[in-house]
Amino acid sequence: MSHKPSFDLEIKSYREQQNAAVSLIQIVSNLWYNHAIELVFFRNQLIDVKSSSILNLIKESVLLTDEPFNIFDTLHTAQVLEKLTLSPARIDIGKLTLQGKKQTIDNNDLPSFITNELKDINQQAELKPRDVVLYGFGRIGRLLARELMHKAGAGQQLRLRAIVTRDANDSKSILKRATLLKTDSIHGAFEGDVQVDIPNQALIINGITVHLISAKQPEDIDYTYYGIQHALVVDNTGAFRDEQELSRHLKSKGTAQVLLTAPGKGIPNIVYAVNENDIDVQKHAIFSAASxxxxxxxxxxxxxxxxxxxxxxxxxxxxxxxxxxxxxxxxxxxxxxxxxxxxxxxxxxxxxxxxxxxxxxxxxxxxxxxxxxxxxxxxxxxxxxxxxxxxxxxxxxxxxxxxxxxxxxxxxxxxxxxxxxxxxxxxxxxxxxxxxxxxxxxxxxxxxxxxxxxxxxxxYGYSHQVMRLSRHITGVRRYTYY
Missing domain, CATH: 3.30.360.10 (Dihydrodipicolinate Reductase; domain 2)
Structure with missing residues (x-):
């Protein structure tokens, strides 16, 4: 007859796991916000995630991979990463930990193993951040705004600079847009700070100014007036669907590329990770993220x-x-x-x-x-x-x-x-x-x-695909370890 651990031992064990998860969260935050290094766990985001969610992710991944590893193994991998000097990157700490376990790398040898696994991480060219304009602020536009601000990191990625709407930017409309960004009946509250700047017609999101621009036609806008240069305009309106209509965005000063968040006619339709490498992004300025x-x-x-x-x-x-x-x-x-x-x-x-x-x-x-x-x-x-x-x-x-x-x-x-x-x-x-x-x-x-x-x-899933494609066509791509 087997004996279960006592209740006190179970509590102690879980508390130790929670403490390890909290330590992991601190490392995740430090690497992302200070060094633009994003840690994910079998593709799941770890930034601003609760300790209980991390423990659940580990349990689910153990069941999926049929490989034994735990929060302490994962934490140790993160601790090694924190001590390394790395360029901006996106690293799957779950896969990295699993690879170490599969090769029976002990804790003493783990730094050498990780250094070898990530040997190409500092080979990439220096990242240049790109300005992003959201043309339209509906369901997808607001989720993209959340994700762009959530992933602002050390400022070396895509930077949300402006949101364009057709409505007048009176105080009532600005307050309504701020509320729609902060609250969502499906996806819940935005885990960030949103303030309104009525005199300057802007939202202050996590301390960063995002201009609200009212325009009836794309070509009427001069983005350089707002200090925006070489921007990617992400069209969420669905009003323009072909190359001729979408090229109107390129007549705006400060625009370099256009990405449509719907199927497009006469332009490259791209599903990121399926056919993005079939398209020469240097030869095109307008793209579609398909449906x-x-x-x-x-x-x-x-x-x-x-x-x-x-x-x-x-x-x-x-x-x-x-x-x-x-x-x-x-x-x-x-x-x-x-x-x-x-x-x-x-x-x-x-x-x-x-x-x-x-x-x-x-x-x-x-x-x-x-x-x-x-x-x-x-x-x-x-x-x-x-x-x-x-x-x-x-x-x-x-x-x-x-x-x-x-x-x-x-x-x-x-x-x-x-x-x-x-x-x-x-x-x-x-x-x-x-x-x-x-x-x-x-x-x-x-x-x-x-x-x-x-x-x-x-x-939400589609918005993430749009984000991935945005990084690809703008060249804001970090080294990735998956």
């Missing part, structure tokens, strides 16, 4: 196309309702979208299937797609029904996607879940573009038909 759904399904399709091959398939997206639907039944220019969004499942079109071919040309003409808007405010699901080129099994498919979530170029984009109880609200706040629901994977008896269920936070 949230395209960002969710493309990484998964890329893995299967590269490893097994896809003959054809159908994508059905079960998508949260959006702002273009009606709150109550009323006229709408599109079919069905006029019916009350929070009361109905609404069949509507999506171009995600065709859009994938812009990112993965080998799938051109092979995918159809449709969408159903459902009565949830955020959190969506893509169902991939695929006919593949060679026989497979559930185990093989899940193993491929699990490996992609832990190793390779798609670790930020793909999260692998073994949770049998996963539901849509659980994935809200996930920075991954796609969350694979492994227990739901289906393979037909002949092994030629695969059905995958892929969750995605169509707001």
């Amino acid at each position: 949230c759904t395209t960002n969710a399904i493309s990484p998964i399709l890329a893995v299967l196309e590269n490893k097994i091959g896809i003959e054809k398939g159908h994508i059905e997206t079960i998508h949260s309702y959006t702002n273009d639907q009606n709150l109550v039944d009323n006229m709408h220019k599109k079919s069905r979208r006029g019916r009350a969004a929070a009361l109905n499942m609404v069949i509507t079109e999506t171009g995600a299937g065709a859009a994938v071919s812009k990112v993965l040309p080998s799938l051109k003409g092979k995918l159809t797609s449709n969408a159903i808007r459902v009565p949830v405010p955020n959190g969506s699901l893509a169902i991939l029904n695929l006919e593949i080129k060679s026989k497979t099994t559930v185990e093989e498919i899940n193993a491929l996607l699990k490996e992609a979530s832990l190793q390779g170029d798609l670790v930020e984009q793909i999260k692998f879940s073994k949770d049998n109880e996963l539901v849509s609200s659980d994935i809200i706040g996930s920075a991954a573009a796609a969350i694979v629901d492994a227990p739901a994977t289906i393979v037909s008896a002949d092994g030629r038909n695969v059905i995958l269920y892929v969750w995605y936070d169509n707001e």
Whole structure:
């Protein structure tokens, strides 16, 4: 008969783990805010994260990787990193710790091991920060503002300098925009300080001035008047969708590049980590980050196309309702979208299937797609029904996607879940573009038909993809260890 530890010993053990997590948080903050070195844990953000959340991340990662490591191992890795002289970087401390454990590196040899693993970290060119303008301040715009300010770090990255809206910047409008930034019914309160500067028509976010600019037309703005130079303009409005319309931004003084947060016509459509290296960012000034759904399904399709091959398939997206639907039944220019969004499942079109071919040309003409808007405010699901080129099994498919979530170029984009109880609200706040629901994977008896269920936070996860792409096209890319 086994004996459980006493209650006092359990409390003592947990307290020691909490203290170690607090020490880790201090190191994470020091490295980020003072040295522009961002530590993540198996792609999960650690900046401003609670100690209990860190302990939960470690437990989840142990279950996923089937490798034994703990908070104390992770803390020791962080302590070694803090003592090194490193250039700005993004380092997965979970993977670094795991690699050390796999190679049975003891604590005495860990500094030498880490130094060797990160030997290329100081080889990169010096980072030059870039100014960013958010053109539009809706759902995606406000999440991008939060993330840009959250990731301001030592000021060597993307710098949010201005927000452009079509409305007049009277005191009432400025106060409303500040409130919408500070509070969010889905994503909760902004963990930062937001003040208003009415005389100067600005928001003061975490002590940094962000100008509020009112303009009816993009070309009417002179960003240099606000001290903004060589800026990336991120267009969140959806009002301009093709090269001719979006090029109007380039007529504004101080603008260098434009990024559309929607599918675009006549411009490169990019899903970061899937096809960004196929586009010469020096030859283009206007880019599209594609849609949230395209960002969710493309990484998964890329893995299967590269490893097994896809003959054809159908994508059905079960998508949260959006702002273009009606709150109550009323006229709408599109079919069905006029019916009350929070009361109905609404069949509507999506171009995600065709859009994938812009990112993965080998799938051109092979995918159809449709969408159903459902009565949830955020959190969506893509169902991939695929006919593949060679026989497979559930185990093989899940193993491929699990490996992609832990190793390779798609670790930020793909999260692998073994949770049998996963539901849509659980994935809200996930920075991954796609969350694979492994227990739901289906393979037909002949092994030629695969059905995958892929969750995605169509707001938060997509915003992170936009951020990743923004860093890529501006050249503000740190050394990354994944």
